[in-house]
Amino acid sequence: MVKTLCISTTDTTTRQTLDWLSQSVIKCKRIVLITGAGISCSSGIPDFRSSDGLYNLVKQQHPDVVTKGRDLFDASLFRDPTSTAVFYTFISQLKHSVDRAAPSATHLFIKTLDSKHKLLRSYTQNIDGLEERAGLVGSSCWEAGTYGKERLQIRMKDVKSVELHGSIHRVRCALCSANFPCTEQHLDKFEKGVPPPCPECSSRSEARIARSARRLTIGTLRPAVVLYNEPHPLGDDIGAIQSSDISRRPDMLIIMGTSLKVHGLKLLVKDFAKAVHELGSPNTAQALSTLSDRQKKPNKSSGMVILVNKTPPSGEWEGIIDYHVAGETDKWVEKVMEKWRSIKPSDFERQTTLNHAGLFSPSTELKAVKEVIRVNRKTAGKPVLLLSLPLYVSLLIC
Numbered sequence: 001m002v003k004t005l006c007i008s009t010t011d012t013t014t015r016q017t018l019d020w021l022s023q024s025v026i027k028c029k030r031i032v033l034i035t036g037a038g039i040s041c042s043s044g045i046p047d048f049r050s051s052d053g054l055y056n057l058v059k060q061q062h063p064d065v066v067t068k069g070r071d072l073f074d075a076s077l078f079r080d081p082t083s084t085a086v087f088y089t090f091i092s093q094l095k096h097s098v099d100r101a102a103p104s105a106t107h108l109f110i111k112t113l114d115s116k117h118k119l120l121r122s123y124t125q126n127i128d129g130l131e132e133r134a135g136l137v138g139s140s141c142w143e144a145g146t147y148g149k150e151r152l153q154i155r156m157k158d159v160k161s162v163e164l165h166g167s168i169h170r171v172r173c174a175l176c177s178a179n180f181p182c183t184e185q186h187l188d189k190f191e192k193g194v195p196p197p198c199p200e201c202s203s204r205s206e207a208r209i210a211r212s213a214r215r216l217t218i219g220t221l222r223p224a225v226v227l228y229n230e231p232h233p234l235g236d237d238i239g240a241i242q243s244s245d246i247s248r249r250p251d252m253l254i255i256m257g258t259s260l261k262v263h264g265l266k267l268l269v270k271d272f273a274k275a276v277h278e279l280g281s282p283n284t285a286q287a288l289s290t291l292s293d294r295q296k297k298p299n300k301s302s303g304m305v306i307l308v309n310k311t312p313p314s315g316e317w318e319g320i321i322d323y324h325v326a327g328e329t330d331k332w333v334e335k336v337m338e339k340w341r342s343i344k345p346s347d348f349e350r351q352t353t354l355n356h357a358g359l360f361s362p363s364t365e366l367k368a369v370k371e372v373i374r375v376n377r378k379t380a381g382k383p384v385l386l387l388s389l390p391l392y393v394s395l396l397i398c
């Protein structure tokens with residue numbers, strides 16, 4: 001049975017269980033995260049499926065084209081020039097909103113898990129790229145790929161955030177699949193409902209014309225997001241990453257900000273939940289009885305599947321999800337971070353050196369660095385060596 005825990009509860013037993021979950025996160029070392037739109041709400045990205053979101057605006061402008069939110073993200077829209085134009089306009093508006101957004105506490109938490117070597121991988125349904133802005137290398141980013149003759153291939157070891165539905169920050173050619181960053185010029189075209197021509201196709205065609213050969217068809221650029229009912233261009237690579245992650249025996253699965261309605265995502269969650277439970281499902285009764293004795297610590301912290309979402313999971317998830325934390329993801333990660341800092345403050349200590357301007361600046365390097373600071377003093381009319389020893393200050397990062 002999925003046990004629901006309300007994040008703002010005053011019930012002592014529920015709070016103890018929430019504390020135990022936080023401690024379990026801190027102990028785990030190979031955590032898989034699966035996230036959805038709920039983690040970006042507090043970043044200021046409009047929920048385009050809500051009544052006052054961008055989707056409603058588009059629906060008002062084109063009531064005959066868009067009947068429900070999912071229409072805007074279904075591959076069938078490309079069958080009709082009008083719905084295609086509406087999609088391009090919608091994406092350009094959404095991209096401008098995304099560019100103004102900043103990562104949420106939840107995005108930063110995922111980055112912290114990575115920095116502390118606890119994150120096996122993050123998988124997201126979101127196309128906003130905020131994980132990348134928080135410092136995680138995303139599967140759509142240029143640095144994560146090797147560009148062969150045929151197609152882009154993801155370098156598995158470098159990618160920490162797998163973007164299951166692509167990225168709004170990139171465009172790709174509908175004909176040759178060449179992939180580019182999405183620029184203001186692209187957005188200007190999309191805003192007008194017109195796709196820009198592909199520079200890769202154009203240059204190949206021009207080269208042929210220059211040698212008096214037949215010109216080639218030039219493809220158009222589309223947002224590099226993956227729509228419903230179309231395959232992911234990097235699907236094989238993502239499948240390989242998933243298999244690799246399962247073989248590495250993840251010790252916790254955390255699902256955040258998604259109501260788990262998309263078929264592909266359901267399969268992903270079930271596969272990872274199975275792998276996580278192979279380590280042994282948590283024994284709630286044992287955990288709670290252990291918590292009643294403050295002198296002891298729960299001896300089972302891994303093998304757990306946690307869903308953090310405002311709405312509860314359906315009955316389909318019985319035996320797959322162990323705990324449902326009901327509430328906002330930012331609030332939950334703040335609780336986890338608070339517990340983490342209180343029980344392992346050493347994880348958040350950072351060495352700091354005094355720089356030339358006399359300011360303290362953090363240094364991520366643990367090796368000793370001898371810093372010589374010259375300070376201009378009027379003494380003897382010339383600069384004197386004031387300090388030649390490293391000056392370290394440990395600060396707790398808030």
Ligand SMILES: [Zn+2]
Nearest residue numbers: 173176198201
């Ligand atoms: Zn092309």
